[in-house]
Amino acid sequence: MIKLALLIFDLFAPVFRLVGVDYGKFRTILRIKLAMDFRRGASAVTQNKKKKPVSGFRKTLFVYSFMGVFVGLMIMGAGSPLVGLTMVHAMLMVMVGMALVADFSSVLLDTRDNFIILPRPVDGRTFLAARVAHITTYLFLLSMSLSFFSFALGTAKFGLLFVPAFFLSLMCTIGFTVFVGHIFYLGAMRLMSVERFRDVIMYFQIILTLLVFGGYQIMPRIMDVKALQTYTFPDRWWVYLLPPCWSAGIVELFVGDGGGRAQLLSLVAIIVPALCVLLVVRFLAPGFSEAMGRFGQEDQPASLVRNGSRVKTGIFVACLAKIISRRPQQRAVFELVWHLCARDRQFKLRMYTLFAFVPIIGVVMISNSMVAQEGGFAALRESRNYLFLLYIVCLMAPASITHLKYSQQHLAAWIYRALPLIRPGDALAAGIKVLTIQLYMPMFAVVAAIAMGIWGLKIVPDLLLAYGLTMIIIAVQALWLGRSFPFSEEISVAEGSGRAGKSFAMMLICGIFGGAHLALLTFLPPVIGWCTVLVGAVIAFGIARLLFNIYADSGWGHFPPPDMPEHVKRYDLIARPVTPRTSAT
C-alpha cells in the first residue's frame, strides 16, 4: 500500500520539483512516515519475524472498511442520488474530521521531527510538502477504506461513471475537512492551555471510537429508513450551505439528471475546498507549526498547574483513604492509584470509552424491547427489562480491571517491589477499591436512578442483588486475571489471544447471573420473589466480600520476579521483592 501511494506521488514528481521541492528527500520522509504509521500500535514484544504483528493502523483501516458497509448502504437506501450521497459525505466528513483531530498531535505532527529531521539538510519547503503529503495520504487511506463499499454499490447502481465522479467528490470532501480541522486546531490552541487541549483531544478520541463502534447500532434506529427513500431536497437556499451537499452535487452532475442545481453545487464543491487549501497553506500553516512546537516542550513550569484544586482533592482523597482501610500501606497505594486513575490520560481514555458504551447499549436494549412489545412505554414499565440495564455495568466491569494494570509508565511500578510492602494484596485491593469508587459506584448509581425513574421503587431489592452480583464478578475477574500491580505492565496489542476466551467466559457468568435473577422474579410469586432477591443480595455481598478478602490477602508468593527483557535481566537483584522482616522486631 505504501509502494502504491509513493508510485502515485512519483507521477507528480515534476510538479513537486517545479515548485522547489527536493523530491528525493520528500519521498524519503514520506516513505518512512507511512512505514511508521503501519507499525504503530504493533507491540515490540511480538518481535517474531515470521508472525507479522497486525498494526493498529491496519486494524483501523479494517474496522473503517467494515463501517463503510453502513455508509455505502445510504446510497442504496435513499431514493435520490443527491440525498444518499449527501449522507455518505456527511458521514465521511465527520469520521475523517474526527480522525484528523484525534490523530493529529500523536501521528501527523510528531514532535520528534524537530530533533530528527530539522537538524538534517532538508529545506523548509520540502519538509512542509512531505508533512502535507503525509496528512493527505493518511486521511485518504482512511476515507478510501470508509468509502470502498460506497464505490462498489454506487457503481452497481449508477454505472462506471460513478467511480471518477465519486473520487473527485471525495477529494473535495477531504480538502474541506482538512481545512475545518486546521481551524479547529488553531482556534483551540489559541484559547486553551496545552494540558486542557490534550484533554479535548482525548474527548475527541472517545467520540471517534464511539462513532466507529456504536454509530452503526444507533444510526438505523434514529433514522426513518422509509422516509429516506422518497425524500428529495427542496430547491431552497439552505441546501447550498451544507458542505456534504456540495460534494454530492458533483456525483449528481455525472450520474444524475445534471440540472442547474447540480452544476452550481459542483462549482461550489470545487471552489471552496480549493480556496480552503490555499488558505491553509498560505496563511494558517506557518503559524501552525510554531504553535505545535509547544507540544514538544513536555514539561510546563509546575506553577502553571492549578495548584489550589489539587490541594483540595488531595485532602479529600486522604480522608477517603482513611475510610476505606485501616492498613496504612493500603491507604497509601489507594491515594496513589486514585490520583493516577484521575490523571493518566491514556487510562481515562480507555475507561471513558468503555463506559460510554453503557448508555449506548442501554438505549439499544430498551429501544429493542420497545419495538418488540406493542404498547410502548406503559408496556415497558410492566416488563422486567430493567434487569438488562442493571447488568450492563456488570458486563463492562471485568474489562476495566484488565485495563488497570496497563500503563505507558509501567516501569515506574518498580516501587511496589522496592518498598517494604508487607502484604502486596494491599496494593491490589487498593486498585479495585479505587475503580469501585471512581467508576462502578457512580455508573451503577446513574443506571439505578434511571431504572428507578422508569420502574419505580419496587425494583430496589433487584438493584441490591444486581450490585452484589456485580461485585462478585469484579472479584472473580480480579482473582482469575492473575495478580498484577496497578499500572505495572506495558500496553500490548498482542495480549489479546488468551484474554478473549476469558472475557467471553466472564460474559457468560454475567449472563447466568442475570438469567438466574430473571428466573427468580418470573417463577416465584411477587412477595416471595422479592424476599428471595433480598436474601440473595445479602448472600451475594457476603460471597463478594469473601472473594475480595482472598484477593486482598495475596502474598508475595503470587508475584514471581517479573519476566524482564534480556537487557534488563541483570537488575533482577534490585527488583526482587523485599521479604518482610517480621521476626526481627
Next chain:
Amino acid sequence: MDDQPIITLENLTKSYGDKQVLKGIDLTVMPGKIIGYIGPNGAGKTTTVKILIGMLGHYEGRATVAGFDVRTHSLEVKRRIGYVPESAAIYDTLTPLEYLRFLGGLYGVDEGVIVSRAKEMLSLFGLEKNLDDRMSSFSKGMRQKVLIVAGMIHNPDVLFMDEPLSGLDANSAVTVKEIFARLAEIGKTIFYCSHIMDVVERVCDRIIILSNGQIAADGSFEELRQMNKEESLERIFTQLTSEGEQDVVASQFIQALSEREERVD
C-alpha cells in the same frame, strides 16, 4: 583551510519572550579540537547548539559553521554537521538499519555506502544481532549507540554532542571517548556539551564555561586551573557558576532528615 575557524559566534543573543537566554556570546573555534561546552541548567548550552545546527532561526548576532552563515546557508551547514540530541529522540518503530538509511537519504549519501557503514559501525558497537530489530525494544544504551552512529554516518566535519555518553556502560563510553579523540586527530571538530565534569576535564582540548547566558571562562583545563587555583574542573565550575553554598545546602538537607522521625508501620 586549517587556519580558518570552523565555528564562529559574534555577539550572539537569543531571547524566549522577555527572557534573555544568551547575552552576547563571542567564540572562535579552530578545526580538530574537542570543545567542552559546560554550564549549569538553563545557562544556554542547548540553545547555543540549536542555533549552530540551524534549528532556531530567531536570534541576534552572527553564527557561522564551516565558513557558512547559519542563518542564510543553513542547508550547507546542516550537510557538514552531525548532531546527537540530549532528548534521545528517535523513531523507535524502525530498525536501526532503516533509521540510518532514512538519514542517509536525507543527507543524499549513496545508499550502498550508508548500509555498509551502518552495519560496520553498529557491529563495532556490539549491535550486529539487532540490525533488524525494532528500536522500541532497545535499552537506553543501545539507543544511544544508534544515536551516536546516526550523528556521524555522513562523515561530518563538525559534531555537536549533547551528553553523548548517557546510558552507555563504562566499556562503550571508553570506546566512544577514544573515537572522539581519533576524530579530532583527523581534523574533525567536536562540540561537546555535558554535565559530567571529569569526562570534560579529560576529553576536551578547550573548555568553555557558560553561566547565565555569558561565557564565564574559556581555555584549556590547565589554563583554567591556573587562573582559578583549583585542582578539579568540578571545583572551578562551582566557583564560577554558583555562590558556593553547596556545603550549606548539604548540611540543611541532612538536618531535614533528622527533624521529625516518625514511622508508620
